[in-house]
Amino acid sequence: MSLKKLVCTAAVAAFVVITAPAAGAQQAQPDEIDALPFMPAPATQVWATRSLSAQPGQAQPQFLRLDIDQLTPRFVTSDSPATVRITGKIVNIGDRKVSDIVLRLERGEPLDSEDDLRKALREPAAAEAVQPKFTPVTGELEAGQQKDFTLEVPLRGTEPTSLQVDRPGIYPILANVNGRPDYGGQARLAALSTLLPVLGVPGGETKGKPGAGSKLTVLWPIADRPRLVRLGGEGQSQLIDDELAASLSVNGRLYGLLQAYEQAVPQMSTAMCLAIDPDLLRTVQAMSTGYRLRSGAEGKGRIEAKLWLDRLKLAVTGRCVVALPYADADLVALNRAKLATMRTLAVTDGPKLIQDVLSVQPLPDLVWPEDGVLDQSTFDELVTPQPDRGYPGVKSLLLDPTGLADAPGTAPVVIGGKNPVTAVKIDSMVSDALQGSESRPRTLSGVTTPVESQPVSVQNALAVLVFRAGWQGEGRNVLVAPPRRWHAPLSEMTEFLATAQKLMTGGYATQTGLAELTGATPAVTNARISYPPEAGAREISAIISNSVTSQSVELNGLVAAMQQEDSAHAAPADLADPLWLGLLRAMSGAWRNNEQGARSAAEVSQSELDALTGMVGVTQPNSPILLGSGDSPIPVTITNKLDVRVTVRINLADTPGIRKLDLADQVLPARGERVVRVPVEVLRSGRFPVNVRLTTPEGVPLGDTVKLEVSSSAYGTITVIITVIAGIALVLLSGRRIYKRVRARNGENGAPSIENVTPEKSSA
Secondary structure, three states, X not given: OOHHHHHHHHHHHHHHHHHHHHHHHHHOOXXXXXXXXXXXXXXXXXXXXXXXOOOOOOOOOOXXXXXXXXXXXXXXXXXXXXXXXXXXXXXXXXOOOEEEEEEEEEEOOOOOOHHHHHHHHHOOOOOOOEOOOOEEEEEEEOOOOEEEEEEEEEOOOOOOOOOXXXXXXXXXXXXXXEEXXXXXXXXXXXXXXXXXXXXXXXXXXXXXXXXXXXXXXXEEEEOOOOOEEEOOOOOOEEEOOOHHHHHHOOOOHHHHHHHHHHHHOOOXXXXXXXXXXXHHHHHHHHHOOOEXXXXXXXXXXXXXXXXXXXXXXXXXXXOEEEEOOHHHEOHHHHHHOOOHHHHHHHHHHHHHHHHHHHOOOXXXXXXXXXXXXXXXXXXXXXXXXXXXXXXXXXXXXXXXXXXXXXXXXOOOEEEOOOOOEEEEEOOHHXXXXXXXXXXXXXXXXXXXXXXXXXXXXXXXXXXXXXXXXXXXXXXXXXXXXXXXXXXXXXXXXHHHHHHHHHHHHOOXXXXXXXXXXHOOOOOOOOEEEOOOHHHHHOOOOHHHHHHHHHHHHHHHHHHHOEEOOOOOOOOHXXXXXXXXXXXXXHOEHHHOOOHHHHHHHHHHHHHHHHHHHXXXXXXXXXXXEEEOOOOOOEEEEEEEOOOOEEEEEEEEOOEOXXXXXXXXXXXXXXXXXXXXXXXXXXXXXXXXXXEEEEEOXXXXXXXXXXXXXXXXXXXXXXXXXXHHHHHHHHHHHXXXXXXXXXXXXXXXXXXXXXXXXXXXXXXX
């Protein structure tokens, strides 16, 4: 071959190898993150479904995706199977065929310290200490095709595919998929990483108990984002959407949470405590009697809501229950907005509602704030009793360790001050593991990966829980608190609670009730509140809090104008309280990092307030109003459709030709109508458009502005006076003119001259 042909051949080959992957790279964009975090996609895999993405600063194509459906065992003990088995599928998500696809399960060195484990939760640890032989999966996959697989490898031993685990530990493991895409060479194309806890090696060593077992408490959240718009009678309540119907039905999220609790509580009755959002409870109760959607359609979840609520009532009988702030309101944001009344309502209304609906008394004077943190100002307001309002003040708090300073260890501590409070610390490492990638980006062996909400977090949380009990123990408190709106499959919830039961059965952990923690006598009594900066960055935005503040001022003004007619009619609180709760929904912690959701909730609360103020207003007359005289009053019909008496003020807009006169505030009876004669003075005749609107004495607008057509042919008092003065002036001017003419005719000096007068002839 000539030198020229050799150079040409090499150039063509280089072009094919370089440009083909580049074309694929243009299609390899990360999945778009859901803009509504309160609507996560259902999770179905044990491990996070992630394709290998590009190294930072590089643009590489994605070819394969690895989905792992099952991992067995999830938690290895001495009586577990001697093999690790994974099942799943490999999907070709690229734009070309991939050949020679192989898979192996690798492991890293065991993680021996809490620092190593925390680091592995943020960024999966290296898993290349043991790299067994690859197992073939399929010869080739065309673009869009997929292949199911089952891989079973020995846990210990010297076989080529063995993980060679010979002692207990928390092991990073990696499922590694290699293949050869067209126009490229053999390379790692997909990988998934998680942690495998090994408390005992089958046929080998078992981890000894580290002194006294860990004291395990599980706070099980029953919460959702706010959906209730209006509470009404049977079939009259209104919801934003009908997603709760699916969540409460079989295979739904709330259904799974309750079922997992029901299955675990017989063996963990002391350790388990339900944390219930009262707003969710009220919403489900409203659904159980029939409801409609804001769009006007009829809701379809009545039966599901009733069945779920009946099961919840049965499940909590005699059990530990904690009331979340109403609608899981952001207490810090409420305090910053100076909404003290709403903040108090958020922590006092919920326990009463739970007791009324579920017939169980929640733990008293206990608050679990959003993210488990409070700032100093909010803390001071929460713990200060208000005897005049019947508010005893908070006595116990559930806080994240980052929300406390000078609080060593895991036992409850006392936050000192004028009103000392017991603070119980949540185990942040277990909670962070359960939160998983929902709260922060995760990476895979140094490779940037898309953020996804998948139950790999549960597997990692299992490992952390085993580490707490099996390697730390020593009577430490482990308060487990999954995310407020936890979205994990029922099988994952059940697996997590089953692991907790195994640890207690094996003596590595003991059950501890939450009431025991809040009622303990802490050794540390000088702890302080600490508010992390990152928590402040997640608060409800000032735009939303300003909107809610404006609505609260309007609602306060409306309530001040209301009076109860008699015992047969409603009290002002009956009409206002649902609106206060609606404002709390707009300030829900569910809207953290979701500005659009918060805006929508604020718009809903504003529309409900407008609907209430719109029940009082001016009635449009059927014909123009004719005034017979200049001081005739304008008749205005005002209507009150509310079931309370309302004091109103009639406001006339400035109108040329009409002068407003003073008018006292009017009291409208409940569901009544009155014709009020508004005193005015007409300055001229003609037709006048007069804009009339009602307000409360404090200036809150009521109803719409109504334009009245007023006609008058009469003259007003001022007009008459002006006319009379003008007439007098005309007479005076006319007289003056006549006078001048007479004088001009008679001359300036008085009598006329006789010189030119012809004498009269005598008749004699």
